[in-house]
Amino acid sequence: MKIVNRDVPPRVAWALEQAGVHPLLARLYAARGVRSADELDPALTRLLAPATLKGADEAARLLADAIARDAHICIVADYDCDGATACAVALRGLRLLGARQVDYLVPDRVVDGYGLTAPIAERVAARGADLLVTVDNGIASIEGVRRARALGLAVLITDHHLPAAELPEAQAIVNPNQPGCGFESKAIAGVGVMFYVLLALRAELRARGAFDAASQPRLEPLLPLVALGTVADVVRLDANNRRLVAQGLRRVRAGHMPAGMAALFQAAGRRAAQATTFDFGFALGPRINAAGRLADMSLGIELLTTDDAQRAGQLARELDAINRERREIEGGMREQALQVIDERLAALEAPSSALCVFDESFHEGVVGIVASRLKDKFHRPSFVFAPSTAPGHERELKGSGRSVPGFHLRDALDLVAKRHPGVLLRFGGHSMAAGCTIAAEHFATFERAFTEVAEQGLDAAMLTRRLETDGPLAPEYLRADLVELLAGEVWGQGFAAPTFCDEVRITSQRLVGEARNHLQLKLEYQGQDVDAIWFSRTEPLPERPLLAFRLDVNEWRGERRVQLLVEGAQI
Numbered sequence: 001m002k003i004v005n006r007d008v009p010p011r012v013a014w015a016l017e018q019a020g021v022h023p024l025l026a027r028l029y030a031a032r033g034v035r036s037a038d039e040l041d042p043a044l045t046r047l048l049a050p051a052t053l054k055g056a057d058e059a060a061r062l063l064a065d066a067i068a069r070d071a072h073i074c075i076v077a078d079y080d081c082d083g084a085t086a087c088a089v090a091l092r093g094l095r096l097l098g099a100r101q102v103d104y105l106v107p108d109r110v111v112d113g114y115g116l117t118a119p120i121a122e123r124v125a126a127r128g129a130d131l132l133v134t135v136d137n138g139i140a141s142i143e144g145v146r147r148a149r150a151l152g153l154a155v156l157i158t159d160h161h162l163p164a165a166e167l168p169e170a171q172a173i174v175n176p177n178q179p180g181c182g183f184e185s186k187a188i189a190g191v192g193v194m195f196y197v198l199l200a201l202r203a204e205l206r207a208r209g210a211f212d213a214a215s216q217p218r219l220e221p222l223l224p225l226v227a228l229g230t231v232a233d234v235v236r237l238d239a240n241n242r243r244l245v246a247q248g249l250r251r252v253r254a255g256h257m258p259a260g261m262a263a264l265f266q267a268a269g270r271r272a273a274q275a276t277t278f279d280f281g282f283a284l285g286p287r288i289n290a291a292g293r294l295a296d297m298s299l300g301i302e303l304l305t306t307d308d309a310q311r312a313g314q315l316a317r318e319l320d321a322i323n324r325e326r327r328e329i330e331g332g333m334r335e336q337a338l339q340v341i342d343e344r345l346a347a348l349e350a351p352s353s354a355l356c357v358f359d360e361s362f363h364e365g366v367v368g369i370v371a372s373r374l375k376d377k378f379h380r381p382s383f384v385f386a387p388s389t390a391p392g393h394e395r396e397l398k399g400s401g402r403s404v405p406g407f408h409l410r411d412a413l414d415l416v417a418k419r420h421p422g423v424l425l426r427f428g429g430h431s432m433a434a435g436c437t438i439a440a441e442h443f444a445t446f447e448r449a450f451t452e453v454a455e456q457g458l459d460a461a462m463l464t465r466r467l468e469t470d471g472p473l474a475p476e477y478l479r480a481d482l483v484e485l486l487a488g489e490v491w492g493q494g495f496a497a498p499t500f501c502d503e504v505r506i507t508s509q510r511l512v513g514e515a516r517n518h519l520q521l522k523l524e525y526q527g528q529d530v531d532a533i534w535f536s537r538t539e540p541l542p543e544r545p546l547l548a549f550r551l552d553v554n555e556w557r558g559e560r561r562v563q564l565l566v567e568g569a570q571i
Contacts, residue, residue, distance in 0.1 A: 002464055003501050003548050003570045005471040006031035028498050039239050042246035050200040054181035058172035059156050059197050060204035066131045067098045074129035075104040076116050078136040079292035081285045085229030086135035086191040088304035089222050093198040096217040106297045110389050116144035125151040136190025139163045140428055145170050158193045187236035191229030223248040224257040231277050232285030236494030245490045260303035263316035276487050290323035293365030330366045334373050354454035355382040356447040362386035368400035375402040379465040381454050400435045406462045409434040416449045467568045469501040469548050475526040480560045483551045499567055501548040534566035546570040
């Protein structure tokens with residue numbers, strides 16, 4: 001591990017401070033590329049205009065026409081948190097704007113696979129739908145859209161994933177990453193795309209005289225769902241995404257959120273009044289994702305669309321139980337995968353540039369999480385495969401991958417597909433996360449091909465984990481109120497939460513926890529005695545290490561003290 005400090009442009013930090021930004025926040029924001037206080041303004045009026053999102057106007061006219069003739073609209077959603085929140089936003093928003101016949105269908109991860117397939121289109125048609133709307137999927141659904149059109153369905157694609165060379169022949173496509181789209185926020189999540197479509201639809205209905213600016217339905221109550229899906233999907237928090245998340249957080253903290261979100265906070269033991277992006281990403285999001293991984297995402301969508309607090313509580317408790325099961329499965333798979341990799345690494349003179357792991361006992365719903373854990377531990381592009389349990393696909397393996405900065409995972413899969421035709425049955429994704437399906441007999445070929453692409457695309461520096469920090473923290477900032485100030489801001493992918501580093505003197509250290517797998521530290525930091533903990537660390541530290549750490553507040557018997565959460569060390 002190499003600890004490096006972010007550059008802080010002094011003039012920018014000074015300008016932000018002069019504009020009224022707290023001195024510590026001014027320094028942190030300047031290091032993350034913020035150049036003016038205007039970028040920090042979360043006002044809805046500063047959101048990018050829907051008119052700049054290619055296809056939004058066509059989508060609005062298509063939906064407005066459907067509402068006018070009381071058409072049956074069916075939403076086809078993805079089975080992750082982004083897909084579930086996008087579906088809930090679509091259902092709630094379309095009903096607010098006058099649609100009376102709106103329902104949804106979410107594919108089964110195991111049986112149906114990802115996206116709008118031809119069988120899914122047939123199921124939508126069998127329901128008597130007139131208009132099929134995808135959320136968080138569809139940009140690669142060439143055959144699915146073709147089948148839907150052949151069955152007489154109109155099709156609207158809303159998605160944010162990277163398109164292939166060929167686009168589906170839908171009546172309208174809304175995706176900021178499609179060719180010719182000038183929308184600046186290419187990182188917007190699927191739920192954000194759907195929210196923008198609703199903004200465009202409301203403007204279209206207003207132009208048609210359905211209501212005026214004073215009487216139009218309010219879409220702001222949907223923003224907590226938009227914020228949750230955006231954070232949970234780990235998209236880059238550019239300025240526009242940060243505004244969406246900030247607006248959603250503001251409403252959640254004020255108690256204005258769907259009943260299902262309130263129930264999830266309670267089930268997770270978190271306080272909505274003090275909600276943070278951490279809660280969205282590590283408490284609420286995983287509980288919704290667990291439904292798609294191990295059960296049926298309809299549970300998550302029902303939770304996010306019900307207004308019955310009692311029903312919401314029941315569903316939240318059910319999702320919490322499913323998430324506990326997910327953690328148990330994940331833990332077993334992770335330990336097994338680590339054992340396999342450790343054995344491989346012991347037999348190699350030099351570590352491989354990529355990791356691929358498969359076992360017959362793995363669960364396909366958890367492969368992405370395990371791949372993420374491997375990537376974090378070894379700092380290498382990692383793929384984990386599990387046998388498909390879909391009927392008729394028993395000889396297929398479903399894989400999920402995670403990457404490191406500088407190595408575009410979807411492009412790597414594209415190279416594998418071109419060099420070894422027929423090995424990849426299906427693939428797709430983003431730069432940092434992607435998935436694929438292969439025949440079981442092709443696993444060894446895929447492993448060799450993927451490793452070869454990684455070796456060609458990665459050098460030693462890229463394979464060395466770099467932990468970026470914000471440098472030393474002045475001792476006067478070691479206060480609980482400052483920790484809470486930081487926690488209240490919008491942090492996430494591409495806009496990392498503050499991590500500081502400095503040399504410390506360790507005065508004592510011991511292992512704690514039921515498994516004695518956490519290192520508890522007492523240390524001296526710039527003349528102050530401070531407590532610290534390093535989770536999942538068992539090896540002792542020297543007396544004077546360079547520590548990278550985040551800030552936390554530990555409450556014990558009514559006393560609130562700052563503690564350091566150690567992220568890494570340079571010894």
